[in-house]
Amino acid sequence: LVRNAGEDHVELLADLKAAHAAGDDAAGFVLPDGEVGNAAECGVFDAAATKRRVVLRASEVANLVLRVDDAVDADFTEEPAGPGEAIYDEEAEKHADYLEHTDGTRWDI
Numbered sequence: 857l858v859r860n861a862g863e864d865h866v867e868l869l870a871d872l873k874a875a876h877a878a879g880d881d882a883a884g885f886v887l888p889d890g891e892v893g894n895a896a897e898c899g900v901f902d903a904a905a906t907k908r909r910v911v912l913r914a915s916e917v918a919n920l921v922l923r924v925d926d927a928v929d930a931d932f933t934e935e936p937a938g939p940g941e942a943i944y945d946e947e948a949e950k951h952a953d954y955l956e957h958t959d960g961t962r963w964d965i
Contacts, residue, residue: 863890 858865868885871892875883884895895901 858885861885861887861890868892 858868875892882894882896886893
């Protein structure tokens, strides 16, 4: 938005961060002045739906990162994981039951 208005985004971002650090929570980029001002007085507000989507997406990303970390931390062995060693216990139990009733895994071809 700042670049599209033809303003220096680096300088304006520094000014905006300084205003927020000083306790001016309503500070924002105000047009047509092209400088930091009180966005609330100008009628600029973040929609609740936007904030809700941001929080939802952040929690989805955090959940994805945690799942990836679990998969990366999993130890690889030739033996299948037991129910207490697997990331997904129910699938591990099904696989253990399958192995008890067959000669090996489906991938031992």
